[in-house]
Amino acid sequence: MATIDIEHGAASRVAWYNDPRIRGLIYQALLVAVVAFLLYEAISNAAENLRRANIASGFGFLNATAGFSINQKLIEYSETSTYGRAFLVGLLNTLIVAAIGILLATILGFIIGIARLSRNFIINRMAYVYVEVVRNLPLLLQLLFWYNAVLTPLPAPRNSIELPGGIFLNNRGIVMPTPVLESAMAIVAAVILAGVVAAFAYRSWARRRQLETGMQYPVFRVALLLVIGLPALALVLTGFPISFEVPELRGFNFAGGTPIYPEFFALLIGLVTYTAAFIAEIVRAGILAVSHGQTEAGAALGFRQGKILRLIVIPQAMRVIIPPLTSQYLNLTKNSSLAVAIGYPDLVQVFAGTVLNQTGQAVEVILITMGVYLTISLVTSAFMNWYNRRVALTER
Amino acid sequence: MRNTLMPALLGVAVAFAAGTAAAATLDEVKSKGFLTCGSNTGLAGFGYPDDQGNWKGIDVDLCRAIAAAIFNDPEKVKFVPLSAKDRFTALQSGEVDVLVRNTTWTMSRDTALGLNFAGVNYYDGQGFMVRKDLGVTSAKELSGASVCVQQGTTTELNLADFFRANGMDYEVVAFASSDETVKAYDSGRCDAFTTDASGLYAERLKLTNPDEHIVLPEIISKEPLGPVVRQGDDQWFSLVKWVHNAMINAEELGVTQANVDEMRNSSNPEIKRLLGIEGEFGTAIGLTNDWAYNIIKHVGNYGETFDRNVGPDTELGIARGLNALWTKGGLMYAPPIR
Numbered sequence: 161m162a163t164i165d166i167e168h169g170a171a172s173r174v175a176w177y178n179d180p181r182i183r184g185l186i187y188q189a190l191l192v193a194v195v196a197f198l199l200y201e202a203i204s205n206a207a208e209n210l211r212r213a214n215i216a217s218g219f220g221f222l223n224a225t226a227g228f229s230i231n232q233k234l235i236e237y238s239e240t241s242t243y244g245r246a247f248l249v250g251l252l253n254t255l256i257v258a259a260i261g262i263l264l265a266t267i268l269g270f271i272i273g274i275a276r277l278s279r280n281f282i283i284n285r286m287a288y289v290y291v292e293v294v295r296n297l298p299l300l301l302q303l304l305f306w307y308n309a310v311l312t313p314l315p316a317p318r319n320s321i322e323l324p325g326g327i328f329l330n331n332r333g334i335v336m337p338t339p340v341l342e343s344a345m346a347i348v349a350a351v352i353l354a355g356v357v358a359a360f361a362y363r364s365w366a367r368r369r370q371l372e373t374g375m376q377y378p379v380f381r382v383a384l385l386l387v388i389g390l391p392a393l394a395l396v397l398t399g400f401p402i403s404f405e406v407p408e409l410r411g412f413n414f415a416g417g418t419p420i421y422p423e424f425f426a427l428l429i430g431l432v433t434y435t436a437a438f439i440a441e442i443v444r445a446g447i448l449a450v451s452h453g454q455t456e457a458g459a460a461l462g463f464r465q466g467k468i469l470r471l472i473v474i475p476q477a478m479r480v481i482i483p484p485l486t487s488q489y490l491n492l493t494k495n496s497s498l499a500v501a502i503g504y505p506d507l508v509q510v511f512a513g514t515v516l517n518q519t520g521q522a523v524e525v526i527l528i529t530m531g532v533y534l535t536i537s538l539v540t541s542a543f544m545n546w547y548n549r550r551v552a553l554t555e556r
Numbered sequence: 557m558r559n560t561l562m563p564a565l566l567g568v569a570v571a572f573a574a575g576t577a578a579a580a581t582l583d584e585v586k587s588k589g590f591l592t593c594g595s596n597t598g599l600a601g602f603g604y605p606d607d608q609g610n611w612k613g614i615d616v617d618l619c620r621a622i623a624a625a626i627f628n629d630p631e632k633v634k635f636v637p638l639s640a641k642d643r644f645t646a647l648q649s650g651e652v653d654v655l656v657r658n659t660t661w662t663m664s665r666d667t668a669l670g671l672n673f674a675g676v677n678y679y680d681g682q683g684f685m686v687r688k689d690l691g692v693t694s695a696k697e698l699s700g701a702s703v704c705v706q707q708g709t710t711t712e713l714n715l716a717d718f719f720r721a722n723g724m725d726y727e728v729v730a731f732a733s734s735d736e737t738v739k740a741y742d743s744g745r746c747d748a749f750t751t752d753a754s755g756l757y758a759e760r761l762k763l764t765n766p767d768e769h770i771v772l773p774e775i776i777s778k779e780p781l782g783p784v785v786r787q788g789d790d791q792w793f794s795l796v797k798w799v800h801n802a803m804i805n806a807e808e809l810g811v812t813q814a815n816v817d818e819m820r821n822s823s824n825p826e827i828k829r830l831l832g833i834e835g836e837f838g839t840a841i842g843l844t845n846d847w848a849y850n851i852i853k854h855v856g857n858y859g860e861t862f863d864r865n866v867g868p869d870t871e872l873g874i875a876r877g878l879n880a881l882w883t884k885g886g887l888m889y890a891p892p893i894r
Binding site: 212214215216227228229231239308311312316331332410412413415422423500502503505509513516518519520522 | 640641644645648664665667668669670690698699700701702707708709712713715716717719720726727728729730731732736740743744745747786787788
């Protein structure tokens with residue numbers, strides 16, 4: 161009885177303004193009000209300044225004709241397209257270089273990170289030198305290096321280096337034959353799809369069998385056969401329903417074919433090698449974080465080195481690796497904006513560069529650009545968090 | 557990174573600037589004691605720092621003339637090098653008082669961008685440069701070519717118009733700065749390099765082998781280049797406009813840096829009004845009546861700055877052409893001072 165009385169008495173005796181809960185609410189409300197006021201001030205001030213300076217504002221400019229050209233585009237775009245379309249072209253260019261960059265940087269980073277822990281002295285040292293050199297040079301410098309290193313040694317279009325398969329290499333990039341698909345290609349596509357599905361089905365069947373009987377099945381080899389062998393067979397049976405439009409030299413440059421531009425290459429190489437150095441260190445730290453006892457336990461079970469790494473060490477290391485890996489992915493995406501220095505038409509170059517300048521709508525353009533990068537970052541981070549939860553150790 | 561950040565920062569500056577930037581630029585310039593002039597990052601003959609770090613060029617001289625008119629001292633200018641892409645935002649946000657940076661006067665810039673063009677100090681037109689060994693003699697033969705261009709310029713738009721109008725294909729490679737553009741052209745990334753004809757002559761000096769390149773004869777656009785101010789400050793607009801006009805009038809009247817002192821005794825009423833012996837023209841734009849005398853004494857007349865920076869005797873070797881006085885077959889024509 162006595163204890164209850166004291167608690168009751170304590171709660172009722174404190175004045176409301178001394179109640180930590182109510183106080184907390186008041187402070188929060190105050191903060192929200194201050195932030196709201198600052199936002200309102202900033203927006204109305206900007207609007208007033210723009211009006212006073214006779215600068216047009218609003219987002220109507222997105223529907224106006226752009227009038228400039230962009231050389232690398234994934235969607236239809238011409239000088240008669242709108243500024244909004246130019247925005248999409250830039251956005252897609254950013255996304256593709258970021259997506260391919262993330263994929264390649266992850267592969268390269270894991271290889272180097274593991275090489276860094278290799279017992280082979282030469283491999284180990286080479287990985288060490290790579291990480292230390294690449295990590296400590298500014299990315300912009302590296303991009304300029306790659307751009308000029310990729311570009312200057314290559315010959316002019318008329319003296320292109322001819323690679324097997326109708327591929328040409330010159331200082332305008334690589335021109336590859338464009339595949340032209342015939343209708344029978346649909347069958348091949350269906351076979352590819354079926355192969356992939358079958359491979360996944362086989363894998364889960366093999367897993368279940370292994371759990372039940374302990375037997376191991378050659379999952380990798382069978383999957384390879386299903387995914388590559390089967391479509392190849394289909395190609396032969398349908399009589400190769402695919403032809404190639406081979407590029408040919410016409411006038412200044414090659415006509416026909418699919419070009420890959422040196423700006424894209426340089427940006428991709430720069431971003432991949434730079435980010436891979438950071439990923440390598442993250443992977444190394446992650447692997448070192450896994451207790452050596454785990455490796456020994458694996459060895460005691462009779463696993464070979466590769467299997468220990470793949471089945472025991474890396475899954476545990478992933479817990480440590482994923483959060484900093486996420487931030488490297490975000491860095492890579494954001495760093496792709498340095499493309500502006502080497503003429504790759506990414507979002508910043510096309511939209512925050514040319515469009516901003518031609519329209520003069522600095523506030524709107526910068527707001528949209530910031531919004532885009534924020535969205536990309538949040539989506540990447542949400543995906544990685546989801547993945548992190550999925551691979552997290554489940555304690556039973 | 558600087559290029560990426562600049563517009564963002566300036567955008568924020570536009571959003572938060574107290575709003576005083578638009579009015580009374582002259583008072584502000586007087587109270588801080590110097591003029592801030594938006595300049596090129598480096599274009600020979602127009603605006604560039606020489607090996608001692610002194611800014612030189614025909615655009616730079618106009619900035620110095622404005623400073624001379626206000627302070628009687630052509631050195632009271634701070635030059636802010638701006639890329640084509642950053643220049644308007646810098647002017648709009650008040651980072652510079654005036655922009656004299658081979659900027660083309662167009663309708664959209666004059667209206668929707670909140671800017672005012674205060675005259676034309678160089679009549680230019682866009683041209684193309686190619687390697688001689690390409691065997692091209694006309695811009696009409698450039699179908700299928702790749703062209704290096706600096707982004708955020710009228711050049712980029714004219715290029716698109718020209719190729720579209722002539723039904724020709726091309727590939728554009730755009731760079732943020734003129735240095736990167738020229739370097740890419742020099743390394744063979746593009747078949748052609750395009751910018752204003754004056755710029756072609758200036759940039760050619762930077763190439764590895766200038767003699768291996770030719771400028772094609774076609775001029776595909778009108779590029780009236782001139783000084784720019786913000787809208788909403790009429791006094792400042794008039795001042796910049798009349799500094800420029802005074803330099804043209806001085807050339808027409810034969811007033812030079814060398815003879816300006818004795819010209820003060822001239823009996824020609826036009827010269828008397830120009831040099832502030834008669835009338836109150838200086839005070840009308842917020843200056844002293846010897847404003848034009850100071851300009852000519854320190855900087856010279858329009859013809860002198862032309863000859864000194866880009867004329868036939870300089871490395872650029874550009875003939876007066878359209879930029880000759882109207883009395884000599886050119887387009888330079890200033891309203892009278894009266």
